[in-house]
Amino acid sequence: MKRVFGICATVLLLLATTACVQILRNSGEETAARGPADSLRFATLNVHYIILGRETGAWSVGDWERRKAPLDAAFKDVAADVFAFQEMESFARGSDGDTNLARDWLLDQNPAYRAAAVGDWRAFPSTQPIFFRADRLAVVDQGWFFFSDTPDVIYSRTFNGSWPAFASWAQFETRDGQRFRVINVHFEYKSRSNRILSAELVVDRMAPWIEAGENIVLIGDINARHGARTQDILAAAGLQFAPVAGATYHFNRGLNLFGAIDHIGVTQNMNIVGHPVVLRNKYLNEWPSDHYPVYADFRFAE
Secondary structure: OHHHHHHHHHHHHHHHHHHHHHHHHOOOOOOOOOOOOOOEEEEEEEOOOEEOOOOOOOOEHHHHHHHHHHHHHHHHHHOOOEEEEEOOOEEOOOOOOOOOHHHHHHHHHOOOEEEEOOOOOOOOOOOOOEEEEOOOEEEEEEEEEEOOOOOOOOOOOOOOOOOOOEEEEEEEEEOOOOEEEEEEEEOOOOOHHHHHHHHHHHHHHHHHHHHOOOOEEEEEEOOOOOOOHHHHHHHHOOOEEOOOOOOOEOOOOOOOOOOOOEEEEEOOOEEEEEEEEEOOOOEOOEOOOOEOOEEEEEEEOO
């Protein structure tokens, strides 16, 4: 019996040591810095949905009241030209999107920004908006498609019948006439097969844009780490992923147990400036979300 207890204690110690090593390896604090004037900053953050029917507790309306000022502080700290959000939804029942507390709050607090990839929720799924700095960019076009066997049917369920998941996209033009298209994705976290099929669908949708020589930025929560097949499928289609190091998801507790699952990939005619940054700090002594903001600066290739 003592031997059994000894083995169990050793296993627990090894697990604890491994967890500590992982947390240290996937941590590290960075601060936001201003990018070069001739670059564009792209950022992503999964902000977690708000449950309108819940007054208190995790992800409730009361919890949103706690989180909203820290979220705004994080948004201002990043100071992105393009900021893609996932799970920016005030969840009631079904697909009803009349209320969007997080989107409306951030736009109200940041009048220099507008939201693309939005519309009447009956015709456009508005829970993955793409905020942009209106003094630098203009919207040319926008759209969406669902990770489904019927991708052009709004709110259609994923390939295995689980909750709807989709890509929103918007095409922008800079003041000097440069155009680029941002694809904002959120792949399902539970099903690897769904993620793979979703990545393959994204590749199919990107193909004519890439063939036409467009600048493409794929950004968001792909729920897969560097080297995973999900990311490899996208990379093989012509995307180069910024080398995001360490954790981007932290369980809403600052626990950095595994590598980045939030990513930014671009076509070869866009060059990264410096390195991608993950902001792993609290704001106003609170976590804005269970993910960290991630950003990177890019220039158009000459």
